Amino acid sequence: MRPERPVRRSREAAARTRRTAVQAASRLFRERGIEAVSVGEVMATLGMTAGGFYRHFDSKEALATEACAEAFAGSALSQDSPDAMLRRYLSPAHRDAPGSGCPLPALASDMRRQSTAVRRAFTKGVRATLARVEQVAPAADAGTRRALLASMVGALAIARAVDDDELSAAMLRDTRDFWTRTLAKAPREPRS
């Protein structure tokens, strides 16, 4: 059958296609997991068919690598106070919008099945996120910052997994309150 629409695009249009594909993949992968999203589905969100994908990427794995980096770049932690960061990260809004949210709770468990390249991109993102936590809460030592990030990621992951609105909300609220208290009380060492 003959193609239904004109085919070759200008260079800028092609570059735009590539960029948009990475962005769409970054969103879809976070929403549903890397393996659960097909190449065809990513291209369909751009109004394209799966075949054209391979003009831009060697494989789905290459897309996953770029989408992973893009996800970290596009969803950096807020630069506000620790309180504001916690309120935003551990909010129902963030829980309910994984596609535009932090890649850590969304993709962490996918990493076990990914190639070295994808895992490397993810690891780089984890380090960047830890650096962001340092900017937001410079008073906490490195160990406390890692425990804080672990809490945020775990709380969001559990809040998303659980089939009970109250338990889900409690995981977010209690984790947020605990850290707000902890970071206020002991910026570097106990105060009173």
Place this chain on the structure above:
Amino acid sequence: MRPERPVRRSREAAARTRRTAVQAASRLFRERGIEAVSVGEVMATLGMTAGGFYRHFDSKEALATEACAEAFAGSALSQDSPDAMLRRYLSPAHRDAPGSGCPLPALASDMRRQSTAVRRAFTKGVRATLARVEQVAPAADAGTRRALLASMVGALAIARAVDDDELSAAMLRDTRDFWTRTLAKAPREPRS
């Protein structure tokens, strides 16, 4: 073609098959994720073919529901002191053996794509795990216990995802140290 081996098994043998399938699934699902493990693969670990699966279960989903419950039943938190629990949960050994470990970091992100029945079994397991944390650390209030569980789950998930041994070990160690310190210092309220 004619079957190569005798077919019908005794009732006990059949019951054993069912039980073993659930156990194998519970391990495999935690190791690689529910969707990444096929029904045929589960049955192959029992030396059986995929066809026989449906004498015991309505669907893969039914197996996932039972395997999820089984995973929580078989991997309960240790009953020791908070210190011992943290040491065990946040150990490289636990990180490297997801198949026999806590289902929370292993399966949490799979839940988004699972049916209500599976999610319910998972949620029940989360509540049971929180109850275990209460037994281990009765001095901490409910909110702190939820923050603690979130930390443990997040730290293990990140430690497994990351492609860097040092960062992986640091996530475990620092989260463990933070909570050992925190639970020792303030069993119910600040001490000194």
Place this chain on the structure above:
DNA sequence: TGTACATCAGTGAACGCGCGTTCACTGATGTAC
């Protein structure tokens, strides 16, 4: 306790499906003169 028959646990082939990837083809875009 023995015998005749029904049951059903498990086999292995087959099903329809969606996946990642390849490929011949099209025709607008880009380039060489």
Place this chain on the structure above:
DNA sequence: TGTACATCAGTGAACGCGCGTTCACTGATGTAC
């Protein structure tokens, strides 16, 4: 600037593959007498 040609972004059909599930069949197990 205009023309002739090469390039290549995207189409849509096709590929081999593995999946979950179904099904006709087998023969040891379980049951009725």
